Amino acid sequence: MRFRHRAAAGFATLLLPLAGLTGLADPAQAAPDSSAASATYTKASDWGTGFEGRWTVKNTGTTAISSWTVEWDFPSGTSVTSAWDADVTSSGLHWTAKNKSYNGSLAPGASVTFGFNGAGTGSPANCKLNGGGCDGTTVPGDAAPSAPGTPTASGVTDTSVKLAWPAATDDKGVKNYDVLRDGAKVATVTTTSYTDTGLTAGTDYSYTVQARDTADQTGPASGAVAVRTTGGGTNPPPTGDKVKLGYFTEWGIYGRNYNVKNLVTSGSAARITHINYAFGNVTNGRCAIGDSYADYDKAFTADQSVSGVADTWDQPLRGNFNQLRQLKAKYPHIKVLWSFGGWTWSGGFGQAAADPAAFAQSCYNLVEDPRWADVFDGIDIDWEYPNACGLSCDTSGAAAYRNLMQALRAKFGTGNLVTAATTADGSAGGKIDAADYAGAAQYVNWYNVMTYDFFGAWAAQGPTAPHSPLTSYSGIPTAGFTTADAMAKFKAKGVPASKLLIGIGFYGRGWTGVTQDAPGGTATGPAAGTYEQGIEDYKVLKTSCPATGTVAGTAYAKCGGNWWSYDTPATIAGKMAWARNQGLGGAFFWEFSGDTGNGELVNAISNGLS
Template identity: 80%
Template sequence: MRFRHRAAAGFTTLLLPVAGLVGLATPAQAAGSATATYAKTQDWGSGFEGKWTVKNTGTTALSAWTVEWDFPSGTKVTSAWDATVTNSGDHWTAKNLGWNGTLAPGASVSFGFNGSGSGAPSGCKLNGGSCDGSSVPGDAAPSAPGTPTASNITDTSVKLSWSAATDDKGVKNYDVLRDGAKVATVTGTSYTDTGLSKGTDYSYTVQARDTGDQTGPASGAVKVRTTGTTEEPPPTGDKVKLGYFTEWGVYGRNYHVKNLVTSGSAAKITHINYAFGNVKNGQCTVDDTYAAYDKAYTADQSVSGAADTWDQPLRGNFNQLRQLKAKYPHIKVLYSFGGWTYSGGFGQAAQNPAAFAKSCKQVVEDPRWADVFDGIDIDWEYPNACGLTCDTSGPAAFKNLSQALRAEFGKDYLVTAAITADGSNGGKIDAADYGGAAQYLDWYNVMTYDYFGAFNAQGPTAPHSPLTSYNGIPQAGFNSADAIAKLKSKGVPSAKLLLGIGFYGRGWTGVTQSAPGGSATGAAPGTYEPGIEDYKILKNSCPATGTIAGTAYAHCGANWWSYDTPATIGTKMSWAKNQGLGGAFFWEFSGDTTNGELVTAINNGLK
């Protein structure tokens, strides 16, 4: 899937320039204490990015932390992440969030902020003591309460109970958090939450506050589903209709979760794959934390119509997806890891599948957004074969990884994978045990596109997503029908196969021949990358002039493009139903028109 991973390169141009790390002197360490150090990590002239790192240098656990400092007049914090930052004039205070307050001996945690002005912090204090560790931090925050238990669950309410937290000076009360947002403060160890929606999933945690008004770490999370069924029925039909939402699309493409609502697409899909989480050091990790959970949305940009506040526990795409699910309860969201750019990390992950799976579940079930994700998708391009890099993990590695993911996530989570559609003899499908892995997965997203394109600059011109073979196809087996047939022959059930649709075209320039098979001189110009263009642009700039192998092509001037239209998608959906496939998926939402005509074609075709 060349295009959708190269698209990430467009995001990198938006990063602010790095000015180098400019840190304060490393503090001395003292037994029974903790330290806080500061570094300016970026400076772009009109502003800067700062980072504080808190480290427990003592011998006992630290249950909470508060960092205080002074900025000279004219320097201030404009936004922050991984801490609650407030100020009184030029005096600034940062407190841990519910999930990152506890530090074991030797452990450290960082939080960051964007700022304006040119001053440096001074007068640092950590929990009332010196930031260099020369004095013992003061009053400890309370411990985490016990994980709540749920009882008396009805259509609209649930009773929560938990074991008490402990504190050296006494616990004053408890904050009850639903889906990461505070819904109540109580003095006892139980609470009944009311006014809920029936047939809806919620996640609850609790954190204690001591007599000094310090909050401790959040408890473990309990998931609750209210009884009854939702008012809104899911889309008609029983087929999966899944779209990829790209994390970086909120930048240059200016495509946000709310666009799924305004386009009408949210009512016509069943699943969303959020792309992409990274795979580093054999573990799953969030990639762009700002876009994922820190970017603030105004009221007009937000799905709910309410503006984000600077101190709310969760913002960004994850919070918008939470709001989308509240509005469209039938939608399930999966966190997709890997992709073209990040698949290089799977080789190390395959060396310890159990550890990899555990790390993925920790990300998916992070208490801040545990209610957002209903499963995980693995996009390994390609196991035991070559993509951006060449993998040598062996034919059993993909099956082993899939088995470990299912064992870790259990039956209540969706576990899926995006896989190659190379149906050639001895090709990528033959390189891994996709048949054996299928027993552990809910379905495969078969990437039946990107077969041909201007990565072969001189052509021949050919449709990048042919449904079937045709006379003159540049390579045998490079079409949807052959890929699906090969996967079936390896024992993958038809219902576990989703047909892939690209919401974009691939094109060449220097082409004189209208029919496929012509020569070219290179890639046609594209908005984000040569040889690539969104459907929403192509439908007007280079309308289709013919069809071949179930997909459309267009010759305009010296350019030649291939892409799917509502009509060809209708043909492909009929074919998918006749094959008994589980449905269809597409890459990706932002390539569609503002009224979602390609999503509509998929929905109508699968009814």
């Protein structure tokens, strides 16, 4: 798994004029511009009878903004048909967009983008932001409350839990708090605690809290706390029909000390539907074992084992395969696929494409080996990249990929899963254009579109940029390198949205020698990382360099001379909402060990898709 790409067009930014400002103070009498903000509009695409529009709200002041509302007028015949990353409503020709719970807070200099699909040909007019001007010259009105502190849970029983949280702040005073369970309001209280009752035993819940001030303005949601009620067994299958897939790396059991059992202790096993075991090798045109010791030989101690029983010297199967077998016994809803290739081992696919049937037969023989056939439910192919360049360059032709996937489906049949990790390079003439992904789609259950690693410190001098942008933004280093463009290109080629999974990286990409807080700064090289320069796990970054802003749906932070971008539970919530809006088949992530010990990123994906 490595970097991806895609295509956009050069869009002019339209700064809408100040209009319709009534009841505002004269500029000469206005308060100091400590909480100013601006809103800009771009038309991202136009297909004659409709278009995609995008608004970017930026905090141009010196204090944080806790919420935002953008208003505008459309001419008759123009309307919003769908929207993402904002709640959009209308009254006649007047339209209003309010922030979601996860993107209302903006630090100084930070920005957020929301989008919509429109019908008609008109353009917005009479823009207002928080009741003031959209050009950043008018101070927004009374600020909404801050986010309360993340709740803590205590007294958990089969049917109830007690929640408590640090108070929110507001310039006019906090009136009450809304308690949200799995995103839906369950209570409004005037204190900073609440006991939720009537719950189901052995069930996972997620709680957040929002404050409301005396002007009835609602602030952003707090961080989420995951709660599992007692009783009810150990294996509730995930709700919904979306794929929730995580990669488990065979080498993670070494330096990272991350075992299959960690999926249980973190709570992640109850929240996923599929695991990709990475990686099997591809050599001499055939599927091969990646690491025999890790795969089926290593003896796990009782405290390392899913079952709590130590491996013995003479048992038929040990290693990760046996641990995955134990995991499936405990969580039978989980399906496991063996993933072959990856960045390092993709060089063998070119030879495999010369004889697809022989390759498929070798893979089938290995996956269905009687020693571990019950462990795997199918095969995943991670070819980086067909008829294009990754670690090495492939020249097998545009049809090779389709032929390979056709042979795999023919061999594995309809009773097994056949999936593939793909590039996210949606740029004009980029990697998506290099191979027949549309032709191959009929043979796969889904594509894991690697919508991360678009930008990183392999460009040592920068510019700094989010490695997993959801959408384009002003100043993006390469047009087409975003999730939205990649998905749009796949769909335009005829790949069904239901066969596309959005990808999330459980790590950040970073530079050092950076002086600029906002994206687009220069650098001197990669920031230091635990295992590799320029990359660090989310579980480390969340405390060592907490996020200070968002751009294109991804968080970023500058700490000293280091600049990092990574996804947080809040940005994942936004991406999952976007994925649902686009009709995607679900989400996947690379990889489990980058998450916190309580699986907060997995939880964000699961909650966002359920």
